[in-house]
Amino acid sequence: xxxxxxxxxxxxxxxxxxxxxxxxxxxxxxxxxxxxxxxxxxxxxxxxxxxxxxxxxxxxxxxxxxxxxxxxxxxxxxxxxxxxxxxxxxxxxxxxxxxxxxxxxxxxxxxxxxxxxxxxxxxxxxxxxxxxxxxxxxxxxxxxxxxxxxxxxxxxxxxxxxxxxxxxxxxxxxxxxxxxxxxxxxxxxxxxxxxxxxxxxxxxxxxxxxxxxxxxxxxxxxxxxxxxxxxxxxxxxxxxxxxxxxxxxxxxxxxxxxxxxxxxxxxxxxxxxxxxxxxxxxxxxxxxxxxxxxxxxxxxxxxxxxxxxxxxxxxxxxxxxxxxxxxxxxxxxxxxxxxxxxxxxxxxxxxxxxxxxxxxxxxxxxx
Amino acid sequence: xxxxxxxxxxxxxxxxxxxxxxxxxxxxxxxxxxxxxxxxxxxxxxxxxxxxxxxxxxxxxxxxxxxxxxxxxxxxxxxxxxxxxxxxxxxxxxxxxxxxxxxxxxxxxxxxxxxxxxxxxxxxxxxxxxxxxxxxxxxxxxxxxxxxxxxxxxxxxxxxxxxxxxxxxxxxxxxxxxxxxxxxxxxxxxxxxxxxxxxxxxxxxxxxxxxxxxxxxxxxxxxxxxxxxxxxxxxxxxxxxxxxxxxxxxxxxxxxxxxxxxxxxxxxxxxxxxxxxxxxxxxxxxxxxxxxxxxxxxxxxxxxxxxxxxxxxxxxxxxxxxxxxxxxxxxxxxxxxxxxxxxxxxxxxxxxxxxxxxxxxxxxxxx
Numbered sequence: 001x002x003x004x005x006x007x008x009x010x011x012x013x014x015x016x017x018x019x020x021x022x023x024x025x026x027x028x029x030x031x032x033x034x035x036x037x038x039x040x041x042x043x044x045x046x047x048x049x050x051x052x053x054x055x056x057x058x059x060x061x062x063x064x065x066x067x068x069x070x071x072x073x074x075x076x077x078x079x080x081x082x083x084x085x086x087x088x089x090x091x092x093x094x095x096x097x098x099x100x101x102x103x104x105x106x107x108x109x110x111x112x113x114x115x116x117x118x119x120x121x122x123x124x125x126x127x128x129x130x131x132x133x134x135x136x137x138x139x140x141x142x143x144x145x146x147x148x149x150x151x152x153x154x155x156x157x158x159x160x161x162x163x164x165x166x167x168x169x170x171x172x173x174x175x176x177x178x179x180x181x182x183x184x185x186x187x188x189x190x191x192x193x194x195x196x197x198x199x200x201x202x203x204x205x206x207x208x209x210x211x212x213x214x215x216x217x218x219x220x221x222x223x224x225x226x227x228x229x230x231x232x233x234x235x236x237x238x239x240x241x242x243x244x245x246x247x248x249x250x251x252x253x254x255x256x257x258x259x260x261x262x263x264x265x266x267x268x269x270x271x272x273x274x275x276x277x278x279x280x281x282x283x284x285x286x287x288x289x290x291x292x293x294x295x296x297x298x299x300x301x302x303x304x305x306x307x308x309x310x311x312x313x314x315x316x317x318x319x320x321x322x323x324x325x326x327x328x329x330x331x332x333x334x335x336x337x338x339x340x341x342x343x344x345x346x347x348x349x350x351x352x353x354x355x356x357x358x359x360x361x362x363x364x365x366x367x
Numbered sequence: 368x369x370x371x372x373x374x375x376x377x378x379x380x381x382x383x384x385x386x387x388x389x390x391x392x393x394x395x396x397x398x399x400x401x402x403x404x405x406x407x408x409x410x411x412x413x414x415x416x417x418x419x420x421x422x423x424x425x426x427x428x429x430x431x432x433x434x435x436x437x438x439x440x441x442x443x444x445x446x447x448x449x450x451x452x453x454x455x456x457x458x459x460x461x462x463x464x465x466x467x468x469x470x471x472x473x474x475x476x477x478x479x480x481x482x483x484x485x486x487x488x489x490x491x492x493x494x495x496x497x498x499x500x501x502x503x504x505x506x507x508x509x510x511x512x513x514x515x516x517x518x519x520x521x522x523x524x525x526x527x528x529x530x531x532x533x534x535x536x537x538x539x540x541x542x543x544x545x546x547x548x549x550x551x552x553x554x555x556x557x558x559x560x561x562x563x564x565x566x567x568x569x570x571x572x573x574x575x576x577x578x579x580x581x582x583x584x585x586x587x588x589x590x591x592x593x594x595x596x597x598x599x600x601x602x603x604x605x606x607x608x609x610x611x612x613x614x615x616x617x618x619x620x621x622x623x624x625x626x627x628x629x630x631x632x633x634x635x636x637x638x639x640x641x642x643x644x645x646x647x648x649x650x651x652x653x654x655x656x657x658x659x660x661x662x663x664x665x666x667x668x669x670x671x672x673x674x675x676x677x678x679x680x681x682x683x684x685x686x687x688x689x690x691x692x693x694x695x696x697x698x699x700x701x702x703x704x705x706x707x708x709x710x711x712x713x714x715x716x717x718x719x720x721x722x723x724x725x726x727x728x729x730x731x732x733x734x
Contacts, residue, residue: 136503
């Protein structure tokens, strides 16, 4: 077990002091920022998330802000999803692709107004791609990283907790919509979204200085709800089929390989930089795709490098996320599998550091 | 002391197996890749580096490859350094700036031929900026990350060690030049460079499969030289004034603020995207600049967030890297100081987590 060496380069967040006081045991680094990974244990954190409510420091979901008359045009250049008809107040999951159709990020876009968007990014410096495109195409748009740090509130008691702090109007926010709420003299966007399937919200905390006051207010308001500091949970996110950019997909993959074809309107997404490259794969389909796989035997994971999937002596894919699921009593995993072997029920061999195991393609994720 | 959670997203390198076998105690994450930070202890690693020879896994210095007829034009667009007259076989430190003159990276460029460059990057996804610019300006150039992982050999016995493996011709490589050498059937560029002032080389290991064979060959050849696995050493790099992008500077800073004005030829670097923004600061000078500072009292550091520099109750700068120097018997540090307080000998107060300390501006770095 190795330690992490802290430095300014691994940025602290507005909530890191709270995370440390809550007894964080491990971090990962995400967008050059600290992201907690374990408080009590992955299994205990998982159980608590499914039963109660947690506050997650997901500041590492940095925002790329587009502001100006060309903001909408630029947003459409970035993604094969057709954004016509999207309204202010909506969030939308947008695969971001380069000119070859390779995934550069899989963020959630937040439409604040016709000329202002936030792109809430996964783990790549998407800011630099967006700035480069805006500069090269001479667009009238400002592109920057604002001082906005998402704080997620996740779990079955999330509605109750947030309504105590922001009022019952939070209960009316629909999935992937947001509304504005006041805290500490600031207007904050709160969306019904988050990186779990246990329900909850993401608060776009606008201004570092209100970070710890909000953190503390949530813990005061939720004491009797058994609120705890938490973090995206590896087990729960695999059960739920929530992909992780950099783990389950990279810029080698198209959105269609990632099973994100439903978020692509390649025919009509006029202006998207990767559109031409994706037209063929959008029509004919990919030759490999993300699949859930159940891995047999004792608990395995985490997956710190791709584990080969093998059939008949040939490599037919790889597993990139894996964990033992206490609820489903199997190792849940996410892999990229070739078309010849991706049908549900197909039995493959996965080469883990713990030796070869059987891996059976599932017909759906677990949650 | 927190642990690091491993995942595929924090990429292993061709040498990680060797690093682990050598007993690495801590990592940082750099360009989404594992970078070792401690083997025995920072002080013991430092002492050994200054006396013997170390092999460093600096694969995290990823390469951005520019290839094609517009490679040279694109390279000049990225930097205010005038690249006319640079020849194949040369390496050059190049501040990379955006259209506002803000630093996006401070890499070493390796000119392989007139139409092929590698940019050996510091910690930001420069690949995305370069790809965005190449796309937006419709340049005839391929931009990609090749399977090239630098392995540094640093310390006073580096010439002896490398000559045993590659022959005496390595001794003839001049500072910031490179030549080609054969290993495992591959031609490898070896440059006299590296992130210490103890002398040595960087081997651009082209092909993951030769990584561990080369690692092992170096350790076999250097057993009697007391060769060890090492890593960039915080103490030594501060003593030597080697800046760290993300720690000592960010995209908020111009090259001139970073003391890199000598690498900028802003008048003649025609085509550089940030040239217009830098013309004024190049002429008149910056209002704040990097300075070495000696911090009094007991050992402090590391610096996991900026420490304010204060004079007369006003904030006049910040310290961003600090460590106790066993050789110089003081805390060595790097800070950004305002023009009013940057003269050598100026005594400031630095607000550390260990309380306020005196910080005296030095007239030069220590090594």
